[in-house]
Amino acid sequence: MTTIGMLHHRKDPTTVLKSYAFAAVAKAEGIDFFYFTPKSVNFTKKTILAQVYENGTWQERECPFPDVIYNAGSPEKLAVSKDIIGKLRKEIPFTTNSIGNKWNVAKRLLAYKDFAKYIIPTEIIQKMDTVHQYLVKYQTVAFKPIDGRKGKGIYFISKEGTSYSVKNNSETTKYTKPQLDALLTEQLATGTFIVQPYIRSVTKSGLVFDFRLHVQKNGEGEWVVTTVYPRVAPAGSLVPNINNGGYTNYLEPFLQQEFVEQAFDLKRTLEHFSLSLAKHLEQIQMQEFGEMIDEIGVDVGLDQHMKLWIYEVNWRPGCPPTFYLELDVVQNTIRYAKYLAENRQVLAKARQTKRVHKAQQEKPQEEQPVTKIPKQRRQDMPIIGITGSAGKTTTKAFLSSILRTKWSTFEAKDYWNTTEHTKKHAIELANGYEAAVLEYGMAYKGVITEHCRIIQPTMSIVTNVGLAHVGNFDGDVRQVALAKSELIQGMDQRGVLVINKDDTNSNYLTLKQFKGKILTVGVHTDADYKAYNVRYKEDGMTFQIKLRGKEISLFIPILGEHHVYNALNAIAIADYLEFTPQEIKQGLLFKKPPRRLTLYRCIRGITLIDDTVHSHPQGVKAAIDVLSSIAKRRKVAIIGQMRELGDLREAEYKKVGEYIKEQDIDIFITYGFRTEEMNAAAQAAGFNSKNMYHFTNKEKLHELLEKIIKQGDTILIKGASKTNMFETVKFLADLYEGK
Known part of the structure; x- marks a missing residue:
């Protein structure tokens, strides 16, 4: 049974309300749970004098080291126990790691560029001239503490002729330049402050709002959206924070009211943005520190042009203040902790990523890769390219899920299948992955050739040849097949190719020049990987297949015989790569792509x-x-x-x-x-x-x-x-x- 230890700086768990939620959810999930502080750790005996919740009370027990630690305390208050925590980290996985303050996060995002365009221009204030330069350029700026929380200590400053309007909380005061400089100098004496242009999101009724995007890792180690919700400031306030009298609302009715026809697209944008940013920040954390993260809260706003801006990122945002999501948040944390305890190699991969990244940085400049697959990529790394008129994304999801059972696997995002996306993937493949699964989309002749020029697959799958985009090929499915054949011609000519033997149009694929191994899949005809006894179940499909001479029964959590073919494509590649039947069976229980049956x-x-x-x-x-x-x-x-x-x-x-x-x-x-x-x-x-x-x-x-x-x-x-x-x-x- 998995054991989770909650590390906190407070000795008494009754003063930490979420400890009760963690104890309750852990019990419901069949997981042992205890609460402890650094000073209760005994490294000689490898035990902890912990608090266990039993029969309605917390009771002291001596417990063996846990399988995983949830780090719940304040970093500044745990700093006195830095050495103890450092020793624990060497022996036990931690679910939660700090990504730094809002300034550090902004600097990292700017350095890694992908999300740089969403970062509000920001400077640490060393002298008063910086504030005045920003005021000249932006008219209204936000002056805020670098480690501020809950909207406290923020001043909104506007230049109005020769005077300045300063708003703090709900009070607005007029200042001359000397008065303003005196006010800001007084604040700077209390800590470090930053200055930014003020990006304002306003409802139709004139109230300031922002969006909180809350994402977490789940029990499969995947990022999921816990919730996205708007926070609306009270009348007269510029800070939409709940602690300052603001309020929340459910996302969909808020979007319908404020954005009408754009509501659904904006909802999808916010959800996609939150997941993409979480994955990006974790990749940075892995490269820089060899650590993973499991939860972030992102505050974003929209300017008058509907452009997204990141206000700040919090690495441990806590439970949303409404919507009864406390147990959802804790459940995700508990399940991820269990996943981490049972998959310690995941943490090893993070540390390996750091080593690879460090090695890259230390190489002479002339050896640094530019756009194609970096030289640091393993030469024997399987790169699987997938094309076809249907089933690309689901096949990709199946195969990635199987490969992840033992390998660090790069998977192209849903709908990221253009050549521009492939250029981005070429750069990302330097980051210590052991396999890559890519989707090569096309609507015209020559597109797949360009995909292969950017990243040449060592293995490929053509799911089928159908009528998608056939209008761009004079209505001739044979021309579609020729365009799909560009994957066969562009891949490693001694690699592995998977094709659908039941698909008659796949007979038009160009195979004569290919010197590699061809694997076939089918349901209705004999094939190298044939599914039989295909049956519908309530939430998926069952079928049987022979692998390595033995018959096994499999289940996929998605409906439709056509998805059995997608599973077979993944099985063929995984079996060739010597994944065991059990690993394949486990991987087929994948996270289904959205809005597909x-x-x-x-x-x-x-x-x-x-x-x-x-x-x-x-x-x-x-x-x-x-x-x-x-x-x-x-x-x-x-x-x-x-x-x-x-x-x-x-x-x-x-x-x-x-x-x-x-x-x-x-x-x-x-x-x-x-x-x-x-x-x-x-x-x-x-x-x-x-x-x-x-x-x-x-x-x-x-x-x-x-x-x-x-x-x-x-x-x-x-x-x-x-x-x-x-x-x-x-x-x-x-x-x-x-x-």
């Missing part, structure tokens, strides 16, 4: 199937198959546009309409320009026109849904992301309280 279980037995990222004929039919397979009562299909089909649009829309009739769908609804062609085909095939609808107005569509949806319905919403079909998912989830 995501299920929402709602009240009244209603089920929503969200498949609103991409839409092409293969994907639409696959989603309809899922609807038919899991629905227990009425089957409702809401189908949006399929884009870039060119001259094939009419024929492919006709096939979808006929497939709707073939699969006995009960209600068929289309949305978008010319999608009524699907309705016409369904009706011609014998579909009852009374159960068929077409819309180009989403509000009208939603009005209908509110009238016709019944208890027990299963509803598929399928459409390309540019058609914003997710708005319909959100409408139904809100209407029926999706879980």
Whole structure:
């Protein structure tokens, strides 16, 4: 059983309220938990005189060293025990590490450049001239303590002619220049201050606000969004901090009220930004200190041009003040602590990253890499490039999850599959990874060749050749296959290639010149990696496969036979790389990419199937198959546009309409320009026109849904992301309280 020790500077756990939450959640998770201070550590006996919560009280117990330590105390108050904590760190993993104060974080982000554009120009004040120079340039500035918390000690200064307006808390005072200099000099005597231009986010009613982005590591060691919420200042205040009388709100209604049509995109932007920044900051922490981080709180604002600015980053933000998320925060921390205890090699990888980074810095300048894969990358490092008309992202997610069971693996972010993204990935691959899984997207001839020029894969997967982007290839799927073949031609010619034997269009791939090993996957034909006994389960698929002469049963937590192919692609590569069946089985329990056949279980037995990222004929039919397979009562299909089909649009829309009739769908609804062609085909095939609808107005569509949806319905919403079909998912989830 895993044991977690909470390290704190206070001796009495009753004065640390979150200690109770940690004790309760740990018990519920089946984890031993105790509370301790540095002075209670005995290195000779490797024991700690700790506090254990039992029968409603804290009781003193002598406990062996824990498997992992959650560092909960204030750094400045733990500084007196620096040597003890240093010795503990050498023996026991710590979940939490300081990323420094807001000034240090800003300097790091500026140095590493990726997020530099979001940093507000900032200077430490050494002399008063700095403040006046900022006032000339920006008119209004914020003068704040470098280690300030909760909005305290901030002065907002505006130049108004020959005088200055200074706002502190809710009070505004006029100053002459000598008076202002005297005020600031007095403050500078108390500590270090910085100056910044004042970036102001204001609601329609004139109240100042910002957003708190709270992200954590979960039980799989992955970054997740705990919550994003706005903080609104009271009238007259410039500081949207809860401790200064501000208040919070739920994100979605706030965005709907303030930003209307931009609300959903802004929500996605904030969530993506928070996760990307967390991963970036952790990479910096690993490179500089060989440490990982597990939780950050980021305060951001929006200027009048809707540009995001980082106000500050806190490395241990605490629980959100509302929304009843205290236990969610603690649960993530406890589960991550368990993950870290059970995967100590993860920490070893962080330390290795530091060593690699240090070695790079110490190399002569002429040896430093520029844009291509750095020389420091392991020469035998597997680099897997994935392309295909469908399934790229899910295959990538499956494979990365398997490889991470024992290797430090770089995985391209969701939707990061352009050549510009590949250029960024080329730089990141210097950071001590043992494998890389990349997604090579394309809409035109020559794009994949450019991907391979930037990073040449040693192994490749072509998931399938379908009709995505076929309109850019004169409606000829063979030309699409030739463009996909650029991956085969551009990879290591003696590497490993995986192709789909069931996909007839893959026969058009150019394989003659390839000298490497070809592995095939299939479900309906014999292949090197064939799945059989494929079955739908409530939240995923089961199937069997033979690996190394033994039959094993596998489960993937995503619906659809087409996703079995994606899993097979990953299995083929992992098996070739000598991952064990158990490691493969564990890795297939992956974190599913968002909005890909995501299920929402709602009240009244209603089920929503969200498949609103991409839409092409293969994907639409696959989603309809899922609807038919899991629905227990009425089957409702809401189908949006399929884009870039060119001259094939009419024929492919006709096939979808006929497939709707073939699969006995009960209600068929289309949305978008010319999608009524699907309705016409369904009706011609014998579909009852009374159960068929077409819309180009989403509000009208939603009005209908509110009238016709019944208890027990299963509803598929399928459409390309540019058609914003997710708005319909959100409408139904809100209407029926999706879980």
